[in-house]
Amino acid sequence: MSSASGRGRSVRTRPPTILVALAALGAVFFLIPLAGLLKQTPWSDLPELLTSDVVLDALRLSLISSIAAALISLIFGVPLAWLLARVDFPGRRFVRAVVTLPMVLPPVVGGAALLFALGRRGLVGGPIYDSTGFLLPFSLWGVIVANTFVAMPFLVVTVEAAFASIDQRYEAAAASLGASRLTVFRRVTLPMIGPSLAGGLVLTWARALGEFGATATFAGNLQGRTQTLPLAVFVGLESDRGAAIAISLVLVAISMLVLVGLRDRWWGQR
Numbered sequence: 001m002s003s004a005s006g007r008g009r010s011v012r013t014r015p016p017t018i019l020v021a022l023a024a025l026g027a028v029f030f031l032i033p034l035a036g037l038l039k040q041t042p043w044s045d046l047p048e049l050l051t052s053d054v055v056l057d058a059l060r061l062s063l064i065s066s067i068a069a070a071l072i073s074l075i076f077g078v079p080l081a082w083l084l085a086r087v088d089f090p091g092r093r094f095v096r097a098v099v100t101l102p103m104v105l106p107p108v109v110g111g112a113a114l115l116f117a118l119g120r121r122g123l124v125g126g127p128i129y130d131s132t133g134f135l136l137p138f139s140l141w142g143v144i145v146a147n148t149f150v151a152m153p154f155l156v157v158t159v160e161a162a163f164a165s166i167d168q169r170y171e172a173a174a175a176s177l178g179a180s181r182l183t184v185f186r187r188v189t190l191p192m193i194g195p196s197l198a199g200g201l202v203l204t205w206a207r208a209l210g211e212f213g214a215t216a217t218f219a220g221n222l223q224g225r226t227q228t229l230p231l232a233v234f235v236g237l238e239s240d241r242g243a244a245i246a247i248s249l250v251l252v253a254i255s256m257l258v259l260v261g262l263r264d265r266w267w268g269q270r
């Protein structure tokens with residue numbers, strides 16, 4: 001009796017064959033491009049390609065700009081996330097929509113918007129250039145601004161959800177013991193959202209590292225000046241396919257490491 005019941009439970013929990021087949025085809029769909037990239041990789045020339053001037057320049061600029069973008073996102077994104085999560089003010093939904101817009105906006109459109117706002121003749125960039133001579137486009141700072149624009153929303157969304165979900169009784173208890181609001185935020189709130197903050201920061205950095213469209217539109221594609229790793233891949237596909245493949249492998253490896261490192265935070269899987 002129990003044996004039959006056990007077999008029945010086993011049958012009922014067995015996944016439908018059609019779903020398994022469709023899932024397998026879906027996984028293969030994502031594996032094929034990666035297999036194609038690996039097949040075309042010039043493995044014997046890989047060390048030389050990865051140490052070429054083009055790759056090293058692009059890697060240096062990518063690391064500087066993506067780390068700077070992540071830090072700027074941390075400085076401004078955490079207070080913004082707290083405001084959206086904790087303060088009920090008129091127009092909050094509109095502000096949230098504007099902040100998260102770059103997540104769904106085509107990056108080229110974002111780059112064009114930055115150019116019209118911060119370019120030499122832009123809404124804000126024009127007066128700044130006329131008074132100081134400082135020009136954001138086609139500079140490292142332009143790359144950082146473009147990266148921050150597209151990457152900060154990922155931090156804001158992640159941290160806002162963390163702020164909204166924590167138990168505020170701990171903050172109230174600290175306040176009742178005489179801690180100031182800033183002390184409560186620094187000593188109680190931030191440690192409570194620490195894992196989410198770390199995960200959001202890594203995701204923001206990875207998004208900035210892989211940014212292409214907004215950077216190309218706003219900062220240009222100048223080797224040694226604004227050409228990041230994704231931009232170097234784009235150029236290399238036409239002039240040096242080996243270098244393009246080598247850089248692509250680096251970006252794929254970094255992306256995989258980020259996804260594997262964040263799997264517990266985002267999907268709760270072992």
